[in-house]
Amino acid sequence: MVTKRTSGLPLICLVCDDIARGINYDVMTCMSCKIFFRRHVLKSDIKLQCQFDNNCKITKRTRNICSACRLKKCFLLGMNQQLIRHWSYNQLKLKHSQLLKIKNKNENQLPKPLPLSLLNNDRSNLTNNEWNLLSNIIHAYDEANIIPQMKYCLIQQSSLPPKLRSKLSEATVIFRALLSSLQPFVERSLYFHNLSNDTRQALVQNNFEIAGTLNSVFIIREINALDNMTFVASCATFYGDKVVKQSFHLTSQLESNGILVKIIILILAFSTNTSIVNPYYSENIMSISSALTVFHIESILVTMFWKYLNYQYGYRGAVRCLNSLIRSILDILYSANEMRNEQHDNMVDTVVEEIKHSLTIEN
Incomplete structure (x- = not known):
């Protein structure tokens, strides 16, 4: 198996240089930058503005200082917003509420195990x-x-x-x-x-x-x-x-x-x-x-x-x-x-x- 150890290839986030989780929206990123990009693209009505000179250096330590420059760097690197599955926050809140009701109703019952199958819409994460x-x-x-x-x-x-x-x-x-x-x-x-x-x-x-x-x-x-x-x-x-x-x-x-x-x-x-x-x-x-x-x-x-x-x-x-x-x-x-x-x-x-x-x- 080709691994980071055997290949000598580090997995580095291209946005902030932190340890990368994998390729997210067409760019190698860490989980923090993946979540940041998704969150700010979904909140497209909020206008971000840089408080400095619109050229902030984004690193692991500075990534939370300027959201405007961080988002700009995400787009410059080619992060593709079309790959984001668009769920509204109201939909997620409603889904969460429904799951809580089901959980409270069936808290004394053993859950049925779900089969791991491609035909059952399985979206298991990669190892x-x-x-x-x-x-x-x-x-x-x-x-x-x-x-x-x-x-x-x-x-x-x-x-x-x-x-x-x-x-x-x-x-x-x-x-x-x-x-x-x-x-x-x-x-x-x-x-x-x-x-x-x-x-x-x-x-x-x-x-x-x-x-x-x-x-x-x-x-x-x-x-x-x-x-x-x-x-x-x-x-x-x-x-x-x-x-x-x-x-x-x-x-x-x-x-x-x-x-x-x-x-x-x-x-x-x-x-x-x-x-x-x-x-x-x-x-x-x-x-x-x-x-x-x-x-x-x-x-x-x-x-x-x-x-x-x-x-x-x-x-x-x-x-x-x-x-x-x-x-x-x-x-x-x-x-x-x-x-x-x-x-x-x-x-x-x-x-x-x-x-x-x-x-x-x-x-």
């Missing part, structure tokens, strides 16, 4: 290990420097002379970079390094194309690549105009919460197989023991992911969000099969073989 795992996944993706690296690659591509940009070889460079950006993220997971070399190679062979394509769609959206005419021209050169239109659809339909996308990418990377399966294809089929090990890792990731969805959106919202993510993955799987051509297959095969070779050397 400390699951919070650490979630934090480590986000940290690993950012540490891999994927988004800045692809921005730089796109700038370099745009700086080439127009005739050179339109060449297939130059278009291949950018799509190969997109596809290859998945592996540094996956390799930062301790789960990956704890597997045998044969199992790691099987994961790369079976999941790299789909997980890499989902990662590519996410990057394309994050760097606004479809607004860049050089990238669009490269896409048309490499795949054709139809794929350009499909890319607009895939990026617009993809879940807006990047944290969820990063987690689902890793879940796909640790699946036994996300490829379209050929029944006569026997290479890189996992042994029973390897498949069970991978299934156990995937189970840990999926459990944490589902609990986080419930924590953020409640049961119904979690179901809708998961349904949307699955639909996006199926659309990407379909598109990956439809856009397939000789240069795409050669690129995927080359990248996969290079990664498998590097894993063998490393082992």
Whole structure:
């Protein structure tokens, strides 16, 4: 299990530098700042004013001095008020009153145990290990420097002379970079390094194309690549105009919460197989023991992911969000099969073989 101790990653509140509880409203915060943000957003009719110079330094010791600057810092860091479940204080007071009446009425009766089930609107909190795992996944993706690296690659591509940009070889460079950006993220997971070399190679062979394509769609959206005419021209050169239109659809339909996308990418990377399966294809089929090990890792990731969805959106919202993510993955799987051509297959095969070779050397 990846923990704060084994990874060396401290959980620090980005608002006040106190010990963080986890990601709240899209930002890593402590419980104090989470409650502060929720309380002041719900009391939107109260206008906060700084008594100093509107630039107070917010720390653990000073956070209670200036609410105006503290709230401003919450918004600057990207805390999302849309993720707050809006309950009025009158509703909460009424609910509390009703619960007291029920308690007084049944104080001499033993309560019925409630079943712990996803179908019973369960919103159990994540364990400390699951919070650490979630934090480590986000940290690993950012540490891999994927988004800045692809921005730089796109700038370099745009700086080439127009005739050179339109060449297939130059278009291949950018799509190969997109596809290859998945592996540094996956390799930062301790789960990956704890597997045998044969199992790691099987994961790369079976999941790299789909997980890499989902990662590519996410990057394309994050760097606004479809607004860049050089990238669009490269896409048309490499795949054709139809794929350009499909890319607009895939990026617009993809879940807006990047944290969820990063987690689902890793879940796909640790699946036994996300490829379209050929029944006569026997290479890189996992042994029973390897498949069970991978299934156990995937189970840990999926459990944490589902609990986080419930924590953020409640049961119904979690179901809708998961349904949307699955639909996006199926659309990407379909598109990956439809856009397939000789240069795409050669690129995927080359990248996969290079990664498998590097894993063998490393082992």
